[in-house]
Amino acid sequence: LAKTTQPISMDSYEGQEVNITCSHNNIATNDYITWYQQFPSQGPRFIIQGYKTKVTNEVASLFIPADRKSSTLSLPRVSLSDTAVYYCLVVLGGFKTIFGAGTRLFVKA
Amino acid sequence: GAVVSQHPSRVICKSGTSVKIECRSLDFQATTMFWYRQFPKQSLMLMATSNEGSKATYEQGVEKDKFLINHASLTLSTLTVTSAHPEDSSFYICSASPGGQPTTDTQYFGPGTRLTVL
Numbered sequence: 323l324a325k326t327t328q329p330i331s332m333d334s335y336e337g338q339e340v341n342i343t344c345s346h347n348n349i350a351t352n353d354y355i356t357w358y359q360q361f362p363s364q365g366p367r368f369i370i371q372g373y374k375t376k377v378t379n380e381v382a383s384l385f386i387p388a389d390r391k392s393s394t395l396s397l398p399r400v401s402l403s404d405t406a407v408y409y410c411l412v413v414l415g416g417f418k419t420i421f422g423a424g425t426r427l428f429v430k431a
Numbered sequence: 432g433a434v435v436s437q438h439p440s441r442v443i444c445k446s447g448t449s450v451k452i453e454c455r456s457l458d459f460q461a462t463t464m465f466w467y468r469q470f471p472k473q474s475l476m477l478m479a480t481s482n483e484g485s486k487a488t489y490e491q492g493v494e495k496d497k498f499l500i501n502h503a504s505l506t507l508s509t510l511t512v513t514s515a516h517p518e519d520s521s522f523y524i525c526s527a528s529p530g531g532q533p534t535t536d537t538q539y540f541g542p543g544t545r546l547t548v549l
Contacts, residue, residue, distance in 0.1 A: 356537050365524045365540035421475040
């Protein structure tokens with residue numbers, strides 16, 4: 323199972339772009355990179371998933387370099403409601419995955 | 432996206448009693464579901480892999496006789512905490528992926544169940 327490493331916490335202000343980088347040096351060929359958001363007392367919520375290069379959806383972008391040993395979640399113009407814990411997971415769907423510590427993002431007014 | 436539900440959302444029980452938590456995939460079938468436990472301010476810890484029609488696979492350190500898992504159908508897995516004690520108080524979360532293994536589909540998580548043992 324690929325291990326992930328993320329910053330423990332980050333602070334930002336409303337309206338700023340936030341980039342959270344995750345390293346996963348032993349990612350396997352078939353693994354996908356998935357990011358989740360978790361609010362207190364709720365289950366993790368899917369944000370975005372990618373395999374390589376760049377993926378964008380309505381809430382975030384995911385940048386993955388060619389070697390896939392890291393990935394960066396980009397949240398454009400964060401708001402107070404984006405204060406949460408963000409987890410980077412390296413997964414192969416249907417198989418178990420191990421959560422790292424995640425990154426606590428605190429957005430200030 | 433796919434929806435995973437859990438019931439109950441929160442439960443309070445007395446020490447020594449057993450509690451059953453249900454995890455359902457509402458709009459897809461899941462041959463495999465996963466159970467996690469999360470303590471305050473900590474990350475999710477994988478407890479076991481629930482396999483439809485077969486025995487669950489438990490992570491190291493998780494007592495299989497205390498945390499009984501039954502994957503009765505392709506849409507339902509249950510976790511029973513037997514003889515619960517205050518140290519079992521935690522947030523229990525399940526997840527599932529549509530399709531079989533392997534799949535490019537992501538894991539979807541339930542809303543969690545808050546268990547408090549008095």
